[in-house]
Each structure stands twice: as C-alpha cells, then as structure tokens.
Amino acid sequence: MAIMSNIEALRETMRQEMRRDERIIITGEDVGPRGGVFRATMGLYEEFGEDRVIDTPLAELSIVATGIGMAMNGLRPIVEIQFADFIFPAFNQILSEAARMRYRTQSDWTVPLVIRAPYGGGISGGLYHSQSVEAFFAHIPGLYVVAPVTPYDIKGLLRAALQVDDPVLFFEHKKTYRLIKGEVPEHDYVVPIGKAAIRRTGRDLSIITYGLAMHDSLKAAEMVAAEGVDAEVIDLRTLKPLDKETILNSVRKTGKALIVHEDNLTGGIGGEIAAIIAQEAFEYLDGPVTRLAPPDVPAMPFSHPLQDAFMLNPHKIAAAMRELAAY
Amino acid sequence: MAIMSNIEALRETMRQEMRRDERIIITGEDVGPRGGVFRATMGLYEEFGEDRVIDTPLAELSIVATGIGMAMNGLRPIVEIQFADFIFPAFNQILSEAARMRYRTQSDWTVPLVIRAPYGGGISGGLYHSQSVEAFFAHIPGLYVVAPVTPYDIKGLLRAALQVDDPVLFFEHKKTYRLIKGEVPEHDYVVPIGKAAIRRTGRDLSIITYGLAMHDSLKAAEMVAAEGVDAEVIDLRTLKPLDKETILNSVRKTGKALIVHEDNLTGGIGGEIAAIIAQEAFEYLDGPVTRLAPPDVPAMPFSHPLQDAFMLNPHKIAAAMRELAAY
Amino acid sequence: MAVRTKKSKEKTRARPSDNLTDEHLLHMYRIMMLSRKLDERSWVLNRQGKAPFHISGIGHEALQVAAAQAIRPGKDWVYPYYRDLAFCLALGMKPVDHLYALLGKAPDPGSGGRQMPSHFSSRELRIGSVSSPVATQVPIAAGTAMASKLRGLDEVTVVCLGEGSTSQGDFHEGLNWAGVHKLPFICIVQNNQYAISVPVAKQMAVKSVADRAAAYGVKGVAVDGNDALAMYDVMHEAVQRARRGEGATLIEAITYRLTPHSSDDDDRSYRSREEVEAWKRRDPILLFRQTLLERGILDQETAQAIEKWAMDEVDKAEMEAMQAPYPDVSTLEDHVYGPLPAWQEG
Amino acid sequence: MAVRTKKSKEKTRARPSDNLTDEHLLHMYRIMMLSRKLDERSWVLNRQGKAPFHISGIGHEALQVAAAQAIRPGKDWVYPYYRDLAFCLALGMKPVDHLYALLGKAPDPGSGGRQMPSHFSSRELRIGSVSSPVATQVPIAAGTAMASKLRGLDEVTVVCLGEGSTSQGDFHEGLNWAGVHKLPFICIVQNNQYAISVPVAKQMAVKSVADRAAAYGVKGVAVDGNDALAMYDVMHEAVQRARRGEGATLIEAITYRLTPHSSDDDDRSYRSREEVEAWKRRDPILLFRQTLLERGILDQETAQAIEKWAMDEVDKAEMEAMQAPYPDVSTLEDHVYGPLPAWQEG
Ligand SMILES: Cc1ncc(C[n+]2csc(CCOP(=O)(O)OP(=O)(O)O)c2C)c(N)n1
Numbered sequence A, B: 001m002a003i004m005s006n007i008e009a010l011r012e013t014m015r016q017e018m019r020r021d022e023r024i025i026i027t028g029e030d031v032g033p034r035g036g037v038f039r040a041t042m043g044l045y046e047e048f049g050e051d052r053v054i055d056t057p058l059a060e061l062s063i064v065a066t067g068i069g070m071a072m073n074g075l076r077p078i079v080e081i082q083f084a085d086f087i088f089p090a091f092n093q094i095l096s097e098a099a100r101m102r103y104r105t106q107s108d109w110t111v112p113l114v115i116r117a118p119y120g121g122g123i124s125g126g127l128y129h130s131q132s133v134e135a136f137f138a139h140i141p142g143l144y145v146v147a148p149v150t151p152y153d154i155k156g157l158l159r160a161a162l163q164v165d166d167p168v169l170f171f172e173h174k175k176t177y178r179l180i181k182g183e184v185p186e187h188d189y190v191v192p193i194g195k196a197a198i199r200r201t202g203r204d205l206s207i208i209t210y211g212l213a214m215h216d217s218l219k220a221a222e223m224v225a226a227e228g229v230d231a232e233v234i235d236l237r238t239l240k241p242l243d244k245e246t247i248l249n250s251v252r253k254t255g256k257a258l259i260v261h262e263d264n265l266t267g268g269i270g271g272e273i274a275a276i277i278a279q280e281a282f283e284y285l286d287g288p289v290t291r292l293a294p295p296d297v298p299a300m301p302f303s304h305p306l307q308d309a310f311m312l313n314p315h316k317i318a319a320a321m322r323e324l325a326a327y
Numbered sequence C, D: 001m002a003v004r005t006k007k008s009k010e011k012t013r014a015r016p017s018d019n020l021t022d023e024h025l026l027h028m029y030r031i032m033m034l035s036r037k038l039d040e041r042s043w044v045l046n047r048q049g050k051a052p053f054h055i056s057g058i059g060h061e062a063l064q065v066a067a068a069q070a071i072r073p074g075k076d077w078v079y080p081y082y083r084d085l086a087f088c089l090a091l092g093m094k095p096v097d098h099l100y101a102l103l104g105k106a107p108d109p110g111s112g113g114r115q116m117p118s119h120f121s122s123r124e125l126r127i128g129s130v131s132s133p134v135a136t137q138v139p140i141a142a143g144t145a146m147a148s149k150l151r152g153l154d155e156v157t158v159v160c161l162g163e164g165s166t167s168q169g170d171f172h173e174g175l176n177w178a179g180v181h182k183l184p185f186i187c188i189v190q191n192n193q194y195a196i197s198v199p200v201a202k203q204m205a206v207k208s209v210a211d212r213a214a215a216y217g218v219k220g221v222a223v224d225g226n227d228a229l230a231m232y233d234v235m236h237e238a239v240q241r242a243r244r245g246e247g248a249t250l251i252e253a254i255t256y257r258l259t260p261h262s263s264d265d266d267d268r269s270y271r272s273r274e275e276v277e278a279w280k281r282r283d284p285i286l287l288f289r290q291t292l293l294e295r296g297i298l299d300q301e302t303a304q305a306i307e308k309w310a311m312d313e314v315d316k317a318e319m320e321a322m323q324a325p326y327p328d329v330s331t332l333e334d335h336v337y338g339p340l341p342a343w344q345e346g
C-alpha cells in the first residue's frame, strides 16, 4: 500500500497494465520523451519504447480516429488528449464512429479505446485550458464516461476501462493531479464502471457531485456539520451510466438533493440527475432538487478574481447546503 | 396571407431578407444550382447569383469557419449544414470560436451567423440522417438555439435570427418540411428568440415539447381530451435560452409536467427542463416531473419496424399523459 | 505532381496485369456484371416503393473490382465507402447481403438493418463498417494500417472515398498520419467529377486529386478508373510498395457516376444529358468486355451466359431477401454496450 | 515543390526590400527590440510569481515584423497566433496591452483579462481574436478574405500558425477554400522545428511545409524567417499577388523558438543545448542588427539608444500595468450575448 498523488496513481497504473498486456499502447501529443505536458506518461517511453508510447501529430481528430482503427486491429490504445478543451476536433470521430461502431454492426466491430483527457479549472488556464466537457459525452449512448478523483479510484477505474470492449472517456481533473493524495493498494482491483461511492454518510441532505467539487463538498460538509447539518456526499465517479440506485437510495433517505458540479449550470449533468430524482424520488422529496454550478458563461476566465468568482469552493457549497437544509 | 409549408416559409423568408439586406449570403453544400438537397434554397441562386448563393467544398468545419470569418468582415451569412448529423466536424468551430468570440473579446468582435440544419427522423434516414443534435448546442453559452416548427414561426424566428448579432443554430425538423402547412402573414414580423408558445391551453397537465413531437403532442392532447384529460401544450420554439417563465407559469397552474422530445432521454434537453421545474416549481407539483423520449440507443435505425419503435407518436404520448394525469 | 499512367509507355513495358490469367479476368468481369445487375435491381426495387433508398455504384465497378483483385481478401483490410458495392462483392460479400440491407431486413450482416443500405461491413471479410459522415474512415484506416505495422503483420489497408470528401479535415489528417509513419496504406479516391451537384472545380483548385499526395510525402498516382487493367496496374504497384515498407499511395481513379447521386437525387439541375451520354459510351464494363473480346478471352456467347448468370443470381437474391424477416423490435436496444466483465456484476 | 529563395540569386535581382528606406528599416529594428525586451520582461514577471503564464515569441521577431511591414495595418486583416507579439506591436498594439493581458488586468483591450496572455485581439487594428485551440483561425481567415473579395474591397488577410498546427484539419480546409476561391489570403507558417516537444519529422513527412501548398493550388514559398529582408521580399510578393487577384500564398518562415514552449515547459527533455546554442547564434535580431550595421544605417551608439528606448518603454508599460485594476467580479457574466433588438423587449 503506497501513498500516491492522482497523477502518480495514473502513471503507475498505466505502467503496470502495459507490462501485463502488450496490446496496450499510448498515443498523444508530447506523450513520448516529454512524458506529457502534465508528466502523466513520464518514464513510459523509456520503458516501453517508441512503438508503444507514440508522439502524434498535433491533430486530435486523427489521434482518436487512429485509436479507433488500431482498436479494430487488435490493439488497446490509450489516447491522450492534452487538454479536454481540445477534444472537440475529435468530436465527430468519438460520436459518429467510436460510440456507434458496436450498435451499427451489432457487435461485429467494437472499439476498445480509452480516451484520457485532463479537464477542469482553477489553474489559471483561462477559457480554453479549464473546461468541463463531460456533459457532451454523457449524452452519447455507446460511450462510458468516468471521472475518478482519488488515487484509489483512478487505478480501479482505469483498470476497469481497459477491461471493457467499448470506448471510455476518462476525465481527470487536472487541479487534483498533485493536490489529492491517497492510498493505492498494490494488488489488482477494479472500481466497477457505473458505481458511485458514498464518501460521507449523512441524514439531512444528499450532495451528488464529482471531480474537484467532490473534494470541496466534503470540506463543506464538515463546515456545516458543526452547525448540525448532516450531509451525505456521493462521488459519482462514473458519469455515464449514472448510478441511479445509489443516488435514489440516498435521496429517498435524506429527502433533499443538492447537485454540485464545476461545469456550467445549463445543460450540465446536473440537469439529468435532477430529472431522475424529480421523476423517481418524487414522493420522498422534502425540498426542491437544487443545483449549484458556475454561471452560464462561455468557460472560465483567466484573470484570477474572475476565475475565483467562477469556481466553486467549500464556502459556496456550504451556503447552498445551509439554504437547502433550512427549507 | 398565404398558406405555406415549412420549407416554403423558410425559402420565401430567405428570399425576402436577401432582397432587403445585401449583406446576407447563403453558403453550403449543393445550395447553388441544385437548390439544396431538400430544395430549401431553390431559385435563390438564379435570383441572387453565385456571389450570394455559394456552393462550398464538402467540409462542414470550413463552412462554419468561413461563415465566422465573413461575419467578422461585414457579411451576414446563413450557412446550411446539409443534415444536422453532419454538423459535428464543425463542432469545435461553433463551440470554441463562434460561441466564445463575443465573451472573449468583450464584444469587440461578434459573430452574427445563422447556421441552418435539418434534423430529426422518421424519414428512413437511419443512424446518420435522423439525429436530434440540439442538446449539444443548448449546453453552450453564447449560442442561441431555435427549433421552429410551424411556417409562421419559421418566418418569424428566421427574421429574428438575422437581427441578433450572435450565432444562432436554426434547427428545422426535416419531416415537417412538407408535412406541416399554415398561414404566413406577408407583413414583417418577428417571433422573439426566447419565447415559447402555448399551442393549447389546459388545466390538468403541461406538455413541454418542440419539433415534430409538438405536433404529435397536439394530436395526443385531442385524443385524451375525449377522456377528460385537459392538457396544456407548450411549443418551446427556442431551446436556448429556455422560456422559463412560460414553462413555470404553466406547471404552477397544472401541477404536472410531461416533457416530450425526439432526442435520446439521457442528456437531452428534457433533463434541463425537468431540473428547472423541480427546483423552481417544487411547491406546486402534484406529480413527478415526467420525461418521454426515445431510448438511449446511438441514433435511429433505418429498418422501418425499428424506426417506428424508436420514434414518438401520438399514441405513446397519450399513454404517458394518461399515466401522469392519473397520478 | 501526380504521376499519370500513360498508355503508350505501358505498352512497351511489362505490366502487372499481364500476369492476370484468363480465369482472373473472367472472374473480374463476372463480378462487375453481378454488381451492375444487382445495382440496377436496387433501383427497380426503389422505384417500386419496396426500398426507401438506394445509392449506386454504377460506373465505378471496374476500378473497384480491379483494386480488390490486387489484394488478399480477408487478410488485407478494406474501408470502403457507399459506392463500393462491386468492391465488396469482389471481397466476398453476397448479393443477398446487399439486398437485406436495401430492404432493412434482419439478416443484413453489416448492421441488421440499422444502417442505411450500402453501409457495408464485415469483420470476417475485413471490411470496415461504412458510416454516413464522409471521410471519417480515412484516419481510422490509417490507425488500422499502423496497428498492422506495430504488430509486425504483413497486411495492407485500403480506404476509399469520393473526390469531394477529400475536402474534409479527416482526409488530411489520415494521409498525414500515413505519410509520417510510412504505413502500408492505400487511399483510393474515386473521382467521379461531382459531390452530389458540386463539380470538382468548386471542390479543389488542383488539377488532379493525386496532386494532394505531395502535401503528405505520399506517392500520388492518377489513373483512368474506367480502365480495369490500368487500375489493376497502379493498385498492384501500390500494394507492392506497401508490402516492401515503402509507404502509402494515394490513387486517384478517374471515373463517372452514371446515375443520379442517390434515389433522392435528380441530376438534371446540375449536369447536361450530353455529358452523361458521353460518359456512358465509356462505361467501364463495356470497355472491359471489349478488351476481353479483343483478346479472345470472351466471346459473345460467354458474355451472354455471364449476363444471364448475374441476372439469375440477382433474382435468387431478391427472392431470399424479400422473404427474410424484419428485425424484431425487441432488439432495438441491443448492442449499445458489450457485456460487462464479471466484476461488474458483483 | 516549394520555391526556396536563394541568397545568391537575390543579390543579382532587384528586391522589394531594396525599396525600404532607412527609416523603415530602423523602425523595424526598433519594434523587434521592443518585442524582445517586452518578452524578456514577461519571463521575469512570470519567474517572480507575478504572472501565472507566459508564452514567448523570442526568436520569431524578424519574420513577424517584416510581414507586418509588407501590409497596411488597420486595413489588411491579420489573424495572429500566440507567438505574434512582435507582429502585433508592429501593427500598433501597445506594450502595456500585452502586460495587461499577462497580468490579467481589466484594461487588456484584447479580452479584459478573460483570455490567457498572448491571445491578441483588436477590432480597431483588424487583429483577429486569438483562441487557444490551434489552427481554427485558418479557415476563419479564409472567410474574412472571401468577404473582402465578395464585397469588392481591396484587403488582404494574413493568418499565422506554427508548423505543428498544419496537421490539423482546419489548416487543410482553410487552405483548400483559399485555393478554390483564389482569395487574397496569405498563410504564414512559422516553422520553429517543434510543436512543444514534437519535432517536425514526427509531424509531417514532407521536407518543407511549403510543399503542402501543392495540395491546394496555392503558391508555396519557403524562406529563412530569421532573415528579415528575405521574409519581407516573399511577403511583399505574396501581397502583390493577392492584390492582383492571383490568389493565395503559403509562406513557410523557417525559424526557431529560442525559449521553452511556455513558462510551463522545460525543453531539456526533448532538445539538446547545443542545438539551442547554435540557433542562438542565428538570433534574428542579431542578424538584422548586423545587416543594418554593415549598411551603415545603424551605429553602435544608435543601437544602444534603441535598446535603452525599448527598456524604458517596457519599464513604463510595466508600471502602468501593475497599477491597473483587475476586472471587477461583477463583470463575470457580461458579454455572453449582445443586447437584443427592441422587439425582444416587447
Ligand atoms: C460530413 C458529411 N457531409 C455531408 C454529407 C452528405 N453527402 C453525402 S454524399 C455527398 C457527396 C460526396 O461526394 P464525393 O465525395 O465526391 O463522393 P461521390 O458521392 O461522388 O462518390 C454528400 C455531400 C455526408 N454524408 N457527410
């Protein structure tokens, strides 16, 4: 059992899985000698060589597309999109090709492909190095979308992603890369795709969240605990498919739901979660299903006062908790 | 006052606006001599010439991008995406450039651009000529998204779209092109962006819908009216921004909300609408906020039994209405 | 600059097609004829209201069959596009398979009726699944070729698209990738002069699509796609280059679509009847028949027998396809995801 | 094939740069020096923890200033990329404007601190707004050039990007558009040998980026981007071609980034110190100074005075920028949409 940061867990899991399975290769911009701009692949080029850790042209469309074509010919590529903000040139390939291959061929062809992408803000990245892009993908049947945010889950969900024969969007909140540390068992385990984790149990309200906001929510929960508000904090981990059972069980217990995410409010995943709760836990609700998210502006500004105003933090979350608890 | 089909209203409005404003040009695949694959631009090439009705290379990314660049240099392009299914190569240009230009330059640069795209199914189009793609765009601040589905609204919303200085996604349900006819006044009028229409008033429940599903919902409402269920039918018309006021007023009156759309359930616009209702009309609800939509499969199959099974129709909607009314 | 194969020169040199036996040539002719008859029947079924949509390969048959002849079906990879009916038949697809898809019937091996017709696919035959957005297959095919190379497998990947589709970014990125990695990759652009109504001059400012190869460090060749043997020659050379590890080739096969774009199209608004008639006189099947007659490989009698055989095959296929069931609606939600590993259950 | 300008030949012919006056040349030198000093100061501010991020144009100054010199600022259109500090200064941007952006201050005219630094923009100066996803500006610029042509305006549009970014589909589609419509359009690829860590050989299989022009029916020229006058010559010719209606030009300006990719980069993992040192000896400002000294346009004293002037300008700009306010948080939600017409109110 070792203590690792999120990025270390990511790197070590890739290393172990590549040792185990020679079909796994890594492609992306600067993943080779440079070890990735966040150093996620550091040392892997040296260990596995240029045929398994491959610097690509600066072209996300073809990074994903060649990943699809390699997956159709016996490899198990992990492709890195340098920043999630730059995944959109590949949107058509992901949506029209990767996500539909199985359905349109009745499983004759499949695309076992992992697409890694650092997302999220709070790192002075401005409009195009801070975005939360997960909602676009959570709307696409045929894709799995995961967003683990502890070292334990990163290992477990990456191993799971490498075991399913469908494309997986693997989102990593870049601000947590070095910020979050935790224990990572040495033995093999998976965190099943589609299973949320209850990070804190509570009676009074359910916080449904993921990403950096999950860590902020835990802090907020401790802040309001002193005031007598006992919150349950659910870390979704998988965004598609949602773990409806865990969400609904919690809300049926507490009667109140606060959904928190860093993505814009309108059209974010929170809407889907709220809709599920409103339809399927209607009779248990003791207060309005509430969403807390940054405002609907076209991504996060660079200047730090604006960035801070945009970002969530434990205080904002605690305030929303107090309000809902008091309802 | 003339009776026109949806596509006639579209064509005649483009013609009139082009006569009025010489900054308006049309670009797209086959929009020239061919008059568009749906004939939306028929006769316009002949009237306005090859400098204003321009056949483009087969490349949606640059169709949109050049539209942006022309809009920044004094023109008011209307670009046609031949099928909404083929808008995704341009997704990055729409999201990263068109939608963000104003915000990132504090209105120094703006992008007055209309992107027309036929969407929707029921026409044996299979997986890639039937999609409802509006939810992806409704998640992007900086864009307007409209989906008018009567000849009157098509004229009024197209004129409105040509008056705002921001990019507008103009979605046309292709099955309604010739199916739906109605009166179109000759005088100039606009249908304001952001205003829904109440197509039928009712006491017992509110149906919130748009597109072909709106016409099906009206039929369904008549079917259940005979059984004593009095439904209010709201045609959203604009999908971004949503007309929260009209939605909430209706649901506060009826106490029950049924959201109906042709797009997949998960991540569709229905989730956002349900979330708004669940949060802001909580105290008025007499039943669970309910969504009716096709299943979460990667787009609509070609084979007609499967297509029929996928599509909504008045019977399916009436069944959902009965169930909710009985709650 | 594109290398244009010149008839005059070829005559003096030994041509790869010289090695094709009579049986090979007759086989090629048979497949072309089968494809033509099947395609014509598809139009009929559409006009009869039995098939909602047909997209045709009429006019493209020779280049496709010649290309298939130069590779090893089931071992080499082919990512076709919607006009590649003859290509797929040459690779081993059955005529009835096309008709199942045309009618949206359950036994359609490509997609069980989920896709529109002519969206070919077969893992067994190594035919990549055709989707509707054009050109997406190009970088996917580059990935498949790259996997062959990385895995040390002696495989070639062939991808097809129309000339209009080369305007898409996907084409650029796929060719660039093939160039950078010197892949065993062949891109066949079937230049039929139009993308629906848009003529090639509005699509690109180069004289030959093959000129585009220069941007990628890839070899570019233009060839008369209505001349089966010329096509075989350049294709054979491209395959040899690929196998020798010398990298990718872009082949522009110049041809003409003898029908409207699809059953939804009316081509009279954008091209003259004279132009169509002129190309009909260069119908590639007619030309190939002429060659075989001249060489004494075919006589009128055999030619008629082949035509009859093709018609019979199509009749049989139609009967079979008509009787086949539609997909059961209970299958609508199948195959969205694969089965999950055991851990998931626990 | 790319046309390479050869020194030897040029000497014997009249060169456009021969028409540049001493004052022009000194002006160009001043802007290069100003850009260099401002850029160096940006690194210092970053290292001091005052600026979270800097991306540098050091090494690219000569080609940028020369390009600007060949067009009419404020009339012709420029879509720059993030390394175009010197380009934008030459077009009229103020040094303090860069520092406002660097520090995320409200008066940043490009974006009021919303964008990362070096995301230049000015409608007044006809500088298109830089975004972070690379190459998107290429087809947008083609659209702007097309509008000039359709509106009958005598304007040229210039767009810049790095050689790595030419791998994107956007580049292909933009160049193709420019070719098809013979647009008054100039694409300058600043080939500094790397895309972050990825060397040009992993990016493309062509020898010269200018070779890519052949795919589009566009003229391609490669030039030593560290030679300001050579760059001016090819740029001047491209502008003349555009104005004569002869169409687009792709210019590959060969140069080198003398710093790491950005303040977040460490370039030691991917290139040798020897290589960097060798290029430092070809620092374009040194080379240009040498030319001016040789021609007697500059003497050591004036050179020092210019350096001092540049430092003073940067000092003043820094003072101003440091004192400027941050954007007010109440503005966070401004400028998402424009004001609606009156009808909307009613
Ligand atoms: C991305 C995309 N945009 C538009 C279409 C609609 N469309 C289908 S075929 C076609 C023309 C294709 O022309 P070309 O590539 O020359 O092939 P051809 O049909 O002539 O064989 C168009 C525009 C599409 N299928 N995909």
Ligand SMILES: Cc1ncc(C[n+]2csc(CCOP(=O)(O)OP(=O)(O)O)c2C)c(N)n1
Pocket: A029, A058, A060, A082, A083, A086, A089, D083, D132, D133, D134, D161, D162, D163, D164, D165, D166, D190, D192, D194, D195, D196, D257, D261
């Ligand atoms: C679409 C996209 N993908 C990735 C990035 C991250 N990125 C920023 S600059 C850069 C390298 C650009 O290289 P090049 O085009 O050669 O320009 P240079 O920086 O060398 O001047 C990369 C990969 C990006 N900004 N946009």
Ligand SMILES: [Mg+2]
Pocket: C162, C163, C164, C190, C191, C192, C193, C194, C195, C196
């Ligand atoms: Mg064509």
Ligand SMILES: [Mg+2]
Pocket: D162, D163, D164, D190, D191, D192, D193, D194, D195, D196
């Ligand atoms: Mg570079």
